[in-house]
Amino acid sequence: MNPVEAMDHAIWSRIHSQSLSGKYVFLSASFPNPARRRDYFESSSPFEITDATVEAAAAILAAGGKLLSGGHPTIAPLLLSVARDFLEDLPVDVDRPVHVFQSSYFEDDIPEETRLLEEEGAGEIHFTKRHGQREESLLIMRREMLRMRPVAAILIGGMEGVYDVNSPHSEYTLFTELCAGRPVYPIAATGGAARLLWEALMRGKESMRWSYSSIELNECESRVYPYLMTRIIEDIIAHELDGFTSASAAR
Numbered sequence: 001m002n003p004v005e006a007m008d009h010a011i012w013s014r015i016h017s018q019s020l021s022g023k024y025v026f027l028s029a030s031f032p033n034p035a036r037r038r039d040y041f042e043s044s045s046p047f048e049i050t051d052a053t054v055e056a057a058a059a060i061l062a063a064g065g066k067l068l069s070g071g072h073p074t075i076a077p078l079l080l081s082v083a084r085d086f087l088e089d090l091p092v093d094v095d096r097p098v099h100v101f102q103s104s105y106f107e108d109d110i111p112e113e114t115r116l117l118e119e120e121g122a123g124e125i126h127f128t129k130r131h132g133q134r135e136e137s138l139l140i141m142r143r144e145m146l147r148m149r150p151v152a153a154i155l156i157g158g159m160e161g162v163y164d165v166n167s168p169h170s171e172y173t174l175f176t177e178l179c180a181g182r183p184v185y186p187i188a189a190t191g192g193a194a195r196l197l198w199e200a201l202m203r204g205k206e207s208m209r210w211s212y213s214s215i216e217l218n219e220c221e222s223r224v225y226p227y228l229m230t231r232i233i234e235d236i237i238a239h240e241l242d243g244f245t246s247a248s249a250a251r
Contacts, residue, residue, distance in 0.1 A: 020065030029156035044191030071102030080117035098123030158193035215236035
């Protein structure tokens with residue numbers, strides 16, 4: 001076994017030795033569009049975003065967790081294609097591993113491959129009601145999605161919908177409001193909104209409204225995504241166990 005294979009074996013053994021027990025992990029990600037905001041685009045890398053997204057999805061599913069994400073037309077098919085590889089290993093009584101939320105405002109924009117993968121059982125698309133214009137409909141969708149109570153959020157790439165210091169309706173802001181105290185992991189090397197948030201947190205321009213159990217914020221700059229995502233999953237599990245222990249002690 002060469003060093004790379006040895007590291008991969010160690011990583012997956014550590015993940016599989018623990019479990020997220022069907023808990024949701026929120027993945028907030030997208031590929032920045034230069035036609036809309038060049039500042040998000042110029043710092044981002046589509047290769048880093050793709051690699052980080054695939055490794056995050058695989059790590060979450062390998063630990064028994066479920067993926068929760070908005071219906072971005074390029075991210076959702078990527079998540080569902082990863083989930084397809086896990087279908088044979090799921091117990092028969094476990095529901096679909098990926099849950100994608102989308103506003104009915106964008107119902108006609110769902111990629112055909114996303115619908116096909118839903119039919120295969122890799123995931124489920126949840127449509128929320130359309131109300132008013134684009135931003136109002138997106139806000140309804142994001143609030144409905146986060147009512148699934150994910151235990152953590154991983155941010156990859158993205159634009160103002162993922163994180164914007166001036167927006168009360170970004171997925172980051174809504175997550176910290178509706179899932180208060182639960183950890184957020186901005187994957188800095190993917191650029192875009194995730195990088196901006198990571199820098200703001202590192203410099204103290206954004207306050208961390210959560211705590212990590214076993215990881216440091218500076219580790220989120222790593223490009224070794226299999227290892228980084230393992231560290232994140234371990235931290236999420238430890239955070240959940242810490243909360244359980246604290247609640248038990250309180251009783």
